[in-house]
Amino acid sequence: MSRLLTYGVVGSGWRAEFFVRMARLLPDRFAVSAVVTRTAERGAEIERTWGVPTARTISELVAGPGRPDMVVVAAPWQVTPVAIRELVAARMPVLAETPPAPDAAELRSLWADVGTSGLVQVAEHSPFMPAHVARIAAVERGAVGQATSVQISSTHLYHAVAVIRRLLGAGHGEVTVRASTFTAPLLDPVSRDGWSDAPAPAPAATLLATLDFGDARSALYDFTDNQWHNPLRANRIVVRGSNGELVDDRLVRFTGPRTVVESRLVRRQSGIEQDLEGFDLDHVSLDGEVLYRNAFVGARLADDDLAVAGLLAATAAWLHDDGPAPYPLAEASQDHLLGLAIQEAACAGEPVRTAREPWATRD
Numbered sequence: 001m002s003r004l005l006t007y008g009v010v011g012s013g014w015r016a017e018f019f020v021r022m023a024r025l026l027p028d029r030f031a032v033s034a035v036v037t038r039t040a041e042r043g044a045e046i047e048r049t050w051g052v053p054t055a056r057t058i059s060e061l062v063a064g065p066g067r068p069d070m071v072v073v074a075a076p077w078q079v080t081p082v083a084i085r086e087l088v089a090a091r092m093p094v095l096a097e098t099p100p101a102p103d104a105a106e107l108r109s110l111w112a113d114v115g116t117s118g119l120v121q122v123a124e125h126s127p128f129m130p131a132h133v134a135r136i137a138a139v140e141r142g143a144v145g146q147a148t149s150v151q152i153s154s155t156h157l158y159h160a161v162a163v164i165r166r167l168l169g170a171g172h173g174e175v176t177v178r179a180s181t182f183t184a185p186l187l188d189p190v191s192r193d194g195w196s197d198a199p200a201p202a203p204a205a206t207l208l209a210t211l212d213f214g215d216a217r218s219a220l221y222d223f224t225d226n227q228w229h230n231p232l233r234a235n236r237i238v239v240r241g242s243n244g245e246l247v248d249d250r251l252v253r254f255t256g257p258r259t260v261v262e263s264r265l266v267r268r269q270s271g272i273e274q275d276l277e278g279f280d281l282d283h284v285s286l287d288g289e290v291l292y293r294n295a296f297v298g299a300r301l302a303d304d305d306l307a308v309a310g311l312l313a314a315t316a317a318w319l320h321d322d323g324p325a326p327y328p329l330a331e332a333s334q335d336h337l338l339g340l341a342i343q344e345a346a347c348a349g350e351p352v353r354t355a356r357e358p359w360a361t362r363d
Helices: 014-025 040-050 058-062 080-089 104-114 130-140 157-168 303-319 329-348
Strands: 005-010 030-036 070-073 094-096 120-122 147-153 175-186 202-214 217-224 236-241 244-247 250-256 259-270 280-286 289-293 352-354
Touching: 005 014, 005 058, 005 303, 014 030, 014 303, 030 040, 030 058, 058 070, 058 080, 070 080, 080 094, 080 104, 094 303, 104 329, 120 329, 130 157, 130 236, 130 244, 130 259, 130 280, 130 289, 130 303, 147 157, 157 202, 157 217, 157 329, 175 329, 202 329, 329 352
Parallel strands: 005 030, 005 070, 070 094, 094 120, 147 217
Antiparallel strands: 147 236, 175 202, 175 352, 202 217, 236 244, 244 250, 250 259, 259 280, 280 289
8 A cells, every 4th residue: 555645836837736636636645735826816726726725935835743745846947946955955855847957057056055965856757658668668678689779759858858868778978969950831730728720830940959878879859849739740759779679669679590570569548449447548568568557547647647646656655765766856957958958059050068967977
């Protein structure tokens, strides 16, 4: 039986609502102690619409008998490092939304202040997506031999880099980044706010970048404006290795003399046609081996929500010494550093080489 994780939330915007919703959907696993809002008016609105208590300050949130197990920081980029420092000073574990700081200078400053505290995790949920969990597990089991390159076109900057580095096993070494931006017409029918009813295509920018990690490891980054929501641009991922490659859910690999075999990652999805279990993801398997199993069956969660729930569950295990750190500040800092380098290379029109930073481990 998993222990209940109680957390406060700093912020009341779109990403903050994800964490409040998890507590509402999975009340046996997660509970929100309070949400910090700057004004009483916004607090009253949150209490009415989200059904959770609010506080005006972090000090109020972490004081007294209602002190949570940890605090989620889902605030604007400029506010996030300030809130992290205040929470660490109060000896409160933190799960901060991405990125943990707005730029490279502030990443270094934040690391200098809290990097060795062991209290800061970052809410990068992309590697916790069910399909990515299965892909990572397949690659770590040697499905493609030595992973040498990743091509990803799905999400942007630090989110994509987090998946790339995890699949390649890339650490914190120097990286050479090259990037270019291209503009072309694209119909944009759906945004975060829903259907746009756009009458015709409009100019959309696509950013292409290559990342050279050294040691025979590289990546291709491909992202188009609003690709998260636009159904006319599909998600794509390729992981190439010394013995084969994984293209989305299709695995091709060498298994012996003159033998190349093909397999697929298979989702078992209940609730389709005469299946009366209810619509839910059960598991993702490869050749009969389950690589991802839904720990939240019955909650009917979409993949993005499953990733958030999985991140929270991993954070709870870390807090209780039952599992590894889910996504430490050092990893988040490295991923955002490379995301910034992608943007810099695209703007400058010339290669950018990142250096080893203070958060680098011996890799």
